[in-house]
Amino acid sequence: MSVSLSGTTSATAQTPDGSIEIQALAIENQLRCPVCVNEGLTTCALALCNDIKNSIRTQLANGRSPDNILLFFEESYGTQIRSGLAPRGFNLWLWSWTIASVIIPTTAIFLIINRLRSGTN
Amino acid sequence: MPEIANILGVAGHTALGVTLASGVLCVLLGISSKTAADLAVTYRRQQNLIILIFIGLAVSLSILVYSLVTDQFALKYVVEHSSTQMQVWYKIASLYSGQAGSLLIWTFAISLGTLLLSRTRTASFQARGLNAITILTIIILAFLFPLTFLSSPFELTSRIFTEGIGLNPLLVDPTMLIHPPTLLLGLASTSIPFAISLGMIVSKTSNVEWSRSLRRWTLISLLILSAGNFLGAWWAYTVLGWGGYWGWDPVENCAILPLIPLAVLLHSKPLQERLGLFHTWNLMLGCLPFVLAIFGTFNVRSGLITSVHSFAESDIGPYFLGLLALTLLTPAILLALGGRGHSVMHNYDSVLSRETGLIINNFLLLSIGLVILGGTLFPVASELANGARIVVGPLFFADTVGPLLTILLIFMAFTAPLVWTKTLKKYYLQQIKFPIILALLISVFAVILGANGLINCLAIFAGVFGVLIHLFEICRAITKDTEITSSPYDRVLQPFKRNPRRYGGYIAHIGLAVMAIGIISSTAYESRNRFTVEPGDSFALGNYSFKYQGLWGQKPGKNGIEIEAGTEVTLMENNEIVSVLRPGRRFFYAAPNQPVAIVDIDTNLIRDVYVFTQGWDEKQVAEIQILIKPLVQWLWIGAGLYIGGVLVSLSAKDNSLLKNS
Numbered sequence: 123m124s125v126s127l128s129g130t131t132s133a134t135a136q137t138p139d140g141s142i143e144i145q146a147l148a149i150e151n152q153l154r155c156p157v158c159v160n161e162g163l164t165t166c167a168l169a170l171c172n173d174i175k176n177s178i179r180t181q182l183a184n185g186r187s188p189d190n191i192l193l194f195f196e197e198s199y200g201t202q203i204r205s206g207l208a209p210r211g212f213n214l215w216l217w218s219w220t221i222a223s224v225i226i227p228t229t230a231i232f233l234i235i236n237r238l239r240s241g242t243n
Numbered sequence: 244m245p246e247i248a249n250i251l252g253v254a255g256h257t258a259l260g261v262t263l264a265s266g267v268l269c270v271l272l273g274i275s276s277k278t279a280a281d282l283a284v285t286y287r288r289q290q291n292l293i294i295l296i297f298i299g300l301a302v303s304l305s306i307l308v309y310s311l312v313t314d315q316f317a318l319k320y321v322v323e324h325s326s327t328q329m330q331v332w333y334k335i336a337s338l339y340s341g342q343a344g345s346l347l348i349w350t351f352a353i354s355l356g357t358l359l360l361s362r363t364r365t366a367s368f369q370a371r372g373l374n375a376i377t378i379l380t381i382i383i384l385a386f387l388f389p390l391t392f393l394s395s396p397f398e399l400t401s402r403i404f405t406e407g408i409g410l411n412p413l414l415v416d417p418t419m420l421i422h423p424p425t426l427l428l429g430l431a432s433t434s435i436p437f438a439i440s441l442g443m444i445v446s447k448t449s450n451v452e453w454s455r456s457l458r459r460w461t462l463i464s465l466l467i468l469s470a471g472n473f474l475g476a477w478w479a480y481t482v483l484g485w486g487g488y489w490g491w492d493p494v495e496n497c498a499i500l501p502l503i504p505l506a507v508l509l510h511s512k513p514l515q516e517r518l519g520l521f522h523t524w525n526l527m528l529g530c531l532p533f534v535l536a537i538f539g540t541f542n543v544r545s546g547l548i549t550s551v552h553s554f555a556e557s558d559i560g561p562y563f564l565g566l567l568a569l570t571l572l573t574p575a576i577l578l579a580l581g582g583r584g585h586s587v588m589h590n591y592d593s594v595l596s597r598e599t600g601l602i603i604n605n606f607l608l609l610s611i612g613l614v615i616l617g618g619t620l621f622p623v624a625s626e627l628a629n630g631a632r633i634v635v636g637p638l639f640f641a642d643t644v645g646p647l648l649t650i651l652l653i654f655m656a657f658t659a660p661l662v663w664t665k666t667l668k669k670y671y672l673q674q675i676k677f678p679i680i681l682a683l684l685i686s687v688f689a690v691i692l693g694a695n696g697l698i699n700c701l702a703i704f705a706g707v708f709g710v711l712i713h714l715f716e717i718c719r720a721i722t723k724d725t726e727i728t729s730s731p732y733d734r735v736l737q738p739f740k741r742n743p744r745r746y747g748g749y750i751a752h753i754g755l756a757v758m759a760i761g762i763i764s765s766t767a768y769e770s771r772n773r774f775t776v777e778p779g780d781s782f783a784l785g786n787y788s789f790k791y792q793g794l795w796g797q798k799p800g801k802n803g804i805e806i807e808a809g810t811e812v813t814l815m816e817n818n819e820i821v822s823v824l825r826p827g828r829r830f831f832y833a834a835p836n837q838p839v840a841i842v843d844i845d846t847n848l849i850r851d852v853y854v855f856t857q858g859w860d861e862k863q864v865a866e867i868q869i870l871i872k873p874l875v876q877w878l879w880i881g882a883g884l885y886i887g888g889v890l891v892s893l894s895a896k897d898n899s900l901l902k903n904s
Binding site: 146152164206234235 | 520606607617618642647
């Protein structure tokens with residue numbers, strides 16, 4: 123049974139260069155949809171996200187580096203578009219919390235064990 | 244017919260009302276009992292009232308299910324979540340697709356747990372069980388109040404409807420028939436350890452029976468909540484189309500957070516028993532899972548931290564914020580006012596002991612829990628501080644929680660052979676020698692095969708070492724056993740029968756290690772590519788070749804699905820056809836712009852070939868995404884082992900639910 127439907131992406135008849143595609147997917151993995159909440163760019167089917175994906179491939183084909191492409195989108199849409207959380211600005215509060223969440227329990231381990239050992243001695 | 248719906252609505256409201264009245268009476272009885280003579284009489288009366296509460300909620304639930312199945316569109320809830328086009332099991336699934344239905348299931352689940360707890364007949368439990376039953380009834384009332392007055396599932400519509408909106412498209416999947424109710428049951432079950440712990444705080448005392456009761460209900464809660472989370476991961480993998488199974492979505496984080504204090508409590512209770520340590524800490528740990536479960540409910544109901552799951556937002560958020568504050572502050576204030584039991588200190592003989600291992604692992608788990616909590620709350624904090632919400636994506640959690648989990652796995656493995664009190668260094672080195680050498684060899688082999696990255700390699704080592712060390716411990720127990728058994732099968736089972744707590748725990752730990760191997764392999768060593776192809780085109784990824792045959796389509800005519808369509812892709816290896824895969828999209832009448840992915844996967848124990856169709860055009864030119872995920876099936880196998888291990892641990896004789904004095 124054949125189906126004729128408009129798809130969610132405008133596909134081209136040519137398969138893009140394999141290495142560009144792999145690089146493009148790696149860049150997509152580091153970006154989020156600028157509209158949806160916590161939706162990765164790779165899986166988002168919005169027209170805006172499809173445009174971003176096409177733009178990534180075009181920029182790679184034109185020789186732009188992945189880091190510059192990521193920076194381009196960050197400047198265009200804000201830091202929110204990045205999947206990761208750069209350790210700068212207000213984000214430092216979360217990174218500080220994370221470090222404290224490791225240091226404080228680790229310190230507690232040593233203190234408790236030392237206290238138990240001195241209690242035994 | 245509207246008349247029947249009216250009758251059902253009235254009956255439902257009446258059942259809730261009777262339940263509410265029974266609950267109020269039960270609480271009044273509990274708090275008015277003064278003397279020891281009163282206690283036994285009151286406890287029997289409370290047991291009867293709990294039965295009435297359970298029946299009332301069962302009746303309410305049955306009325307709502309009947310209304311959904313028979314399309315009673317005079318009820319607002321049925322209109323908003325069901326439709327005539329849905330198959331009967333999806334109509335039943337509508338029960339938990341909305342807020343009121345979810346709350347009803349929550350309340351019913353708590354009443355079931357309360358009923359089971361109230362059937363414990365030991366005299367020593369009855370004297371103090373009063374507090375736990377009273378507390379649980381207060382919790383039931385706290386959920387009944389919004390159900391009865393704020394968000395009733397039996398509200399009638401203002402006009403006549405002949406059709407409903409139907410289920411959220413994402414919920415039209417077989418996994419959604421079991422994942423949400425399992426998760427809801429798991430979250431609701433955390434109320435039992437909460438009530439027992441708070442009861443112990445209130446009565447300022449503890450005994451062996453209470454301690455055992457707390458442990459078995461902690462295990463039950465851990466079991467159900469873990470299963471709910473695994474099912475959610477399975478659903479994400481097979482439905483969402485991004486090839487992953489855990490997105491660190493805020494609501495996913497809220498579902499996993501209660502597991503942390505449950506796991507810590509399980510491993511901290513032995514420290515209390517042996518060293519007299521952490522008595523107050525364990526009481527708080529018993530309360531925390533339920534506090535976090537309420538926190539998660541508050542998140543979803545208020546939309547505080549929006550995510551793809553927040554389809555049940557409403558204005559009931561402030562009520563749950565108040566409930567959250569109450570459940571958090573009550574035990575904290577009572578403990579601060581001196582609700583602590585008496586601890587007896589035992590000697591701590593050696594750093595090289597099981598006690599040390601448990602202390603280290605517990606605090607590592609605590610670290611992980613704090614990091615997840617911080618990442619989940621950070622968007623709210625950023626919005627409050629700056630007016631701009633900063634969303635924390637999965638990469639943050641992968642970069643932080645991933646390494647911490649690896650360290651936890653390594654310590655879990657290194658501490659497995661430790662014995663209580665003191666482990667001789669020579670004995671310990673002998674126990675770990677072969678597993679660690681074997682694990683190192685396998686890890687080196689993995690590096691030769693292409694494993695890279697320090698954390699990835701460490702995680703592989705941790706997983707393999709974790710499996711081997713626990714297997715060696717089990718084998719040692721089997722071979723050391725001198726009891727004469729009738730068959731080799733019985734001999735293998737002997738350690739699990741003698742000490743199900745310990746060896747069930749080992750199986751669960753093996754499950755976690757196997758899951759780690761599956762997760763690392765399938766994420767760090769995944770291959771993926773996207774291809775834009777015409778019918779007849781061939782393409783390749785890794786050792787596999789694919790051929791796009793063309794489009795397919797069908798009209799299921801059920802569950803509100805307008806059409807299912809997609810691409811047909813032949814998967815080949817060494818020029819031999821392995822399978823034909825048919826990924827695509829499912830389009831719903833009610834949500835034409837919200838198609839749901841149809842993923843197709845060719846699976847075996849070595850790898851999954853995961854195929855997803857991004858889209859296509861009128862010329863049948865399609866965009867197809869292929870992922871090759873090594874060893875991903877071991878994630879699910881590990882989850883099964885973990886569940887099995889917890890079940891074995893739960894079977895320990897001191898965990899029997901009903902025990903006569």
